[in-house]
Amino acid sequence: MSTHRRFARCSPLFALALLSSACAEDPGQDDDAGTTTSVGSDATASDDDVSTEADSDTATFDIPPETTACELFSQTCPENEKCVPYAMGGGSWDALKCVPITGDKAPGETCELTSIESGIDDCDGTSYCWDDSCREMCTGSANDPQCPPQTECMINGSSIIALCLPTCDPLLQNCAEGQGCVWSGTEFDCLESQGSIPVGETCEFLASCVTGGLCIDNEWLPGCEGDYCCSLYCALDAPDICDSVHPGTACLPFFEEGAAPPDLENTGFCGVF
Numbered sequence: 001m002s003t004h005r006r007f008a009r010c011s012p013l014f015a016l017a018l019l020s021s022a023c024a025e026d027p028g029q030d031d032d033a034g035t036t037t038s039v040g041s042d043a044t045a046s047d048d049d050v051s052t053e054a055d056s057d058t059a060t061f062d063i064p065p066e067t068t069a070c071e072l073f074s075q076t077c078p079e080n081e082k083c084v085p086y087a088m089g090g091g092s093w094d095a096l097k098c099v100p101i102t103g104d105k106a107p108g109e110t111c112e113l114t115s116i117e118s119g120i121d122d123c124d125g126t127s128y129c130w131d132d133s134c135r136e137m138c139t140g141s142a143n144d145p146q147c148p149p150q151t152e153c154m155i156n157g158s159s160i161i162a163l164c165l166p167t168c169d170p171l172l173q174n175c176a177e178g179q180g181c182v183w184s185g186t187e188f189d190c191l192e193s194q195g196s197i198p199v200g201e202t203c204e205f206l207a208s209c210v211t212g213g214l215c216i217d218n219e220w221l222p223g224c225e226g227d228y229c230c231s232l233y234c235a236l237d238a239p240d241i242c243d244s245v246h247p248g249t250a251c252l253p254f255f256e257e258g259a260a261p262p263d264l265e266n267t268g269f270c271g272v273f
Helices: none
Strands: 004-006 081-086 095-100 127-130 133-136 151-155 162-166 179-183 188-192 213-217 228-235 250-253 267-271
Touching: 081 127, 133 162, 162 188, 213 267
Parallel strands: 004 151
Antiparallel strands: 081 095, 127 133, 151 162, 179 188, 213 228, 228 267, 250 267
16 A cells, blocks of 8 residues: 555644644645645645545536546546546635646646646646646545655545655755755645745745745744744754754754654754743
C-alpha cells in the first residue's frame, strides 16, 4: 500500500496554534482556487463543505446535463477524455466531470488551466494542472491511493481532488527550482513558492515567506506587529541559530511529541513558548 495523506483541514499534527487564515483562500494561488495547499501554520485552505473522510471509493455528485459524471481514481471517461475536478457551482472545486485531453504535457511540466469551471488544461491524460504544474492524478482508490515513488497522494475530504505531490524536507528545502517545501496541513510538499518576506515581517500565507521560512501566529514570535509573521525552520539537534536570526527566539519542536512523520522528528521552528 502506498503512503498517502488526506487534507487535515484545521486539524494540525504539530504544536503550533492555528492561523485563522488557515481556512481562507491563498491569493498566491489561482483566484478561483477554493481547496489549495497554502497559507501558514497548518498551511491549508479550507474544504468548508466536505468531510475529512470519503464515505466510499466512489463519490457521486449532481452533474449538469451537458457534462459526464466520472470516477476519479479509475478514470471512467471515454477514450481521449479524462476525469478531472471542476467548479460546478463556481468559486471552488466541488464536482468531477469528463473533459477532452487537449495537451500532452507530462507530470512536472509547467501547465495552464483554462478555468476552474471548465476543468480543461494542457496536461496529458494522467495529470491535472495544479499550482501551474502538471501533477499526476492518484490511481487505486480513495481508501488505497497509489502514487509514484517520492510522491504522496494528496486527497481532499470528498476525494474530488487526488493528486500525487512530491514530498520534501523543510530543513533541506530539496525541491525543484522555483518551488518551496511547504507544510500542507498533513505533510511537507513541493509547491510553487515566490515568497520574499524576511523573518520577523508580517505575512498571511506560508508561501509568502522566504525559502526556508514559515508564517506563524504572532504569539510565537516576539516583536511581530501583525497577526502573523515569518519565522524560520531549524534543526533541533544542531546549534540553535534562532536568537541570531530573530532575537528572543529558540528552536522549538514543529510537531507534537510522537506526531512527527518518519525522518522529520528533527524539524523545528524559531519561536517562543
